[in-house]
Amino acid sequence: MSAYADHIATVKARFDAALAATGFDSVLIYAGQPRVAFLDDNPAPYKVNPLFKYWVPVIESPKSAVFYQPGQKPVVFLFKPRDFWHAEVKTPEEEWQQHVELVVIDSQEKMTDWLGDKIKSAAFIGEDFAEPVASWPVKARNPANLIDHLHFHRAIKTAWEIENMRQANKLAAKAHLAARDAFMAGASELEIHHAYLAAINFRESQVPYNSIVALNEHGAVLHYDVYETSAPEQSRSFLIDAGALYRGYCADITRTYAREEGFFADLIAAMDDAQQSLLGEIKPGINYYELHVSQHLKIAKILSEFGFVKGTAESIYEQGYSSAFFPHGLGHFIGLQVHDVGGFLANDRGDTIARDPRHPFLRLLRDVEEGQVFTIEPGLYVVDQLLEEHADNKDFNWEKIAELRPYGGIRIEDSIVVGKDGNNENLTRDAFAELGS
Amino acid sequence: MSAYADHIATVKARFDAALAATGFDSVLIYAGQPRVAFLDDNPAPYKVNPLFKYWVPVIESPKSAVFYQPGQKPVVFLFKPRDFWHAEVKTPEEEWQQHVELVVIDSQEKMTDWLGDKIKSAAFIGEDFAEPVASWPVKARNPANLIDHLHFHRAIKTAWEIENMRQANKLAAKAHLAARDAFMAGASELEIHHAYLAAINFRESQVPYNSIVALNEHGAVLHYDVYETSAPEQSRSFLIDAGALYRGYCADITRTYAREEGFFADLIAAMDDAQQSLLGEIKPGINYYELHVSQHLKIAKILSEFGFVKGTAESIYEQGYSSAFFPHGLGHFIGLQVHDVGGFLANDRGDTIARDPRHPFLRLLRDVEEGQVFTIEPGLYVVDQLLEEHADNKDFNWEKIAELRPYGGIRIEDSIVVGKDGNNENLTRDAFAELGS
Ligand SMILES: [Mn+2]
Ligand SMILES: [Mn+2]
Ligand SMILES: [Mn+2]
Ligand SMILES: [Mn+2]
C-alpha cells in the first residue's frame, strides 16, 4: 500500500470512530472560501480548512468539500469556477484521485443537488459565513465533540504526513540559508524576508505563518512582525523564525546567528548544545511538560555559567528567574497547522489538561507518544518588561545583561518525530544536513 | 489652513450632515482587528476599516477607534498593546494628533470606560465579530443609511486625499518600472512580483490588492492571481496591474509591454492613444457611462483597423462585438479603497442607479464631478470563453485573432482627478513622467 493509501485509510478509520462516538451518520467538510474586507470587495488570502486538507492535498480550491459516510468512498467535490475572470484551476492527475469519488463542480448547487437528503444527516465542519453554505440544512454545525475527537487523534502522524513535513523542512532549510546569507551581507529585515521567499519561490501569503525576521534587539520581541526597510548601522545578530508548506503540511524553524565570533556566538553555541541535549530525553511515556522543565534547568545553567544570574540551575529555575529569560513554551504539535491542535486534550472525549499557571504559554501538555511530531524551541532573550520585577534583585548581573541586550535573544527550533525508544527523527537538522549545513 | 486640517474639517462636516440626516447623536468607528483562521490561531493580515482611516492616517493599529459627536473634537482611541510578545507600536508625532483628542489605551475596556453612557447613543461602524466589541451596547450597528450617506459624499476627494494618491502613484510607478525591467530581463512572474515589492520596500500584504503579474496568454485572464515560478520559454508580452498605498490611499495602475517591436507593440500604442484620447472627454456634467461607451467605440475602431473584426466602429459596438474583447468596466472610483465606494449611489439617501445589463461589470454610473478621482482602464483581450458565441461569425477574422492570442491582451489604467472644465490631473502619467518614463 502506498503512503497516501495508508494515510487515507487512517483518516477514514479516525472519522469512523469519531462519527460513531458522537452519533453522526456522515460528515461534510467544507474547504472554506476567502472573506472580503469590511465594506470592500477585496478578498483576504484564502486558507483552507485544516480538516479538509487532512483528506486530500488540495489547498487552493475554495468552495470545495469532502463528504464522507462510513463504509463509502469519500466524495471530493472539487470546485472549479467557469468564468473568464480567473485562471483555470489545474488539477493534475494525482494519487489521491484514485482513492475518492471525484465530482468536479462549478456551482455549490451542484454539490447540494448531488447530496440531496443526505445533507440533512451530515455533521458540517467548516466556516459558514457566506450563503448558500449558511443555509444548508445540515444536522449540526461544527459540533465540538466531533472536532475534539478528530483533533485528539491527529497528534499521531501517518508516514505520509511525516514525509510531507520532511519536504516542508527541506524547503524551509533552503530558504533559511538564503536568509542567513542575506543577513551576513548586511541586508535589511525586509530584504532578508524577500531573499527567504525568493529562495523557494514562495509568495508571502504561502508561508504558513508570519515569518519573524529580527535583527539585533528585535530578536527579543517574541512575535516580532515588523520588517524594517533599512538595515541597522551594525547588524550584530539575527533571529529568524520562518517556515514553509508542502502539500499542506508545515515546517516551523528558528535559527539565530551572530555576525562575529565572540560572546554572543558562544551563547548561541551553548543554547544549541542545551537544545540538542534535550532532544536525547524525548521518548514515549514521559510528559512534554517534563521536557519543558528540563529545558528550563539547562537554560538556567547557561544563565549561571555566562554570569547573567547567580545561583545553581535549580535555584535559578525554582525562583522563576529562568522564566524571565525564557518566557514562552518549549514547543507545540506541528502538522496540518503550525500550532497543530490537541495539545491540551486529555482524551478523545474532549476533556482538557489543566495548564500550569507557572508555565502559562506552554501549548503542549500531553504524554509523548510514538508518531507525534512537535517542535523543541528553547529561547533566551532580554525582555525588559519581564526583567523589571527583578530590578532590585542582586542575583541578576545587570551589566552582563546589558551586554546581551543589543543582540536581542536566541531561539533554536527543530521539529521532532517521536520514534520507538528515543529513536527520534529530527526533520529540521536532517534538512539542513542534506544542504551541507 | 493645512491640507490635513482642511481634510478633517470636511470629514467632520460630512459626518455632521450624515448623522443629522439619519438621526444619530454620535458615531463610534472601530478600526477592526485581525481574524484568525478557522480552528487555528494564525491571524490573517489586518486591514483597517476604511471609514476609520478616513479620519486619521493610521492603518496599523487594530482595536483602535474614533468617537465623534458633532460639535466636539473627535476622540481617537489609539490601541497600543502592552505585552512582551509584540513590537511596540510607534506613534511618531504627526499633524493629525493636533486635531483630535488622542487617548492611548492598552485595553478595550479603557475605551468603553471613557465613553460611559455615551456609547448607548452612538452608531457603531465596523466589524464586530469578536468580544467585547460584539457586546457593546451601541445604538445601532452599521446602519445602512448612515453608511450610504457617507459613501455618497466620499466621491469628492479633499486636497489632502489627492496629495496622498499622488504619492501612492509615485510609489507604484517606481515599482512598475522595476517590474518592467525584470520582464525585459526574462524573469518569471513570481520574480517580477518580488522585484515590484522590493523596489518600494513593500511586503506583499501591504499592497492594496493582489497584483496581477501576467506573462503572455495570462494577460487575458482578467483577475489572474497566479504567479508562475518559472519563466516561459519566450516572454512575449507582459500585463501588470499593481498598486501601492500611501497614508492609507491607493494607487491602481496597469501597464502592458511588448518584448519586441511589431504587431503587438503597435496594438499597445493604438490602445494607449485610445485611452489618452478618452481622457480629453472627461469633464464635469457628463456621465461616466458615456465615457465607457465612447471608449468602446474607440476600441471597436482599433478592432476594425487591425483587422480583428469587420465593420465600422459603430456596427462593431452595436452588435456587441467589442464587449467580447473588452468585457470589463472602464473604471471605478479610487481613494481609501481601490474600488472606492458609492459608484452606484444616486444620492445620499441610498437610492441606487440601475445597472445596464449590456455593461454589467461597470462599477461607476454617476455623473462626473469636479474632485472625483477614478480610473480609466480600457482593455482588449483574447478571451476564448467570450469569443465562443461568435465562432461561426464571418465578421470575425479568426486568423488575426489567433495571432493575438499568444500575447494575452492589453490594459492601460490611469487614475484621473476631475478638474474644472476638463482641467484634469492624471496622477499616474504624472508619476511616470517624474521618473522620466
Ligand atoms: Mn514554533
Ligand atoms: Mn517558530
Ligand atoms: Mn482598477
Ligand atoms: Mn487595476
Ligand code: NI
Ligand atoms: Ni503575535
Ligand code: NI
Ligand atoms: Ni478575482
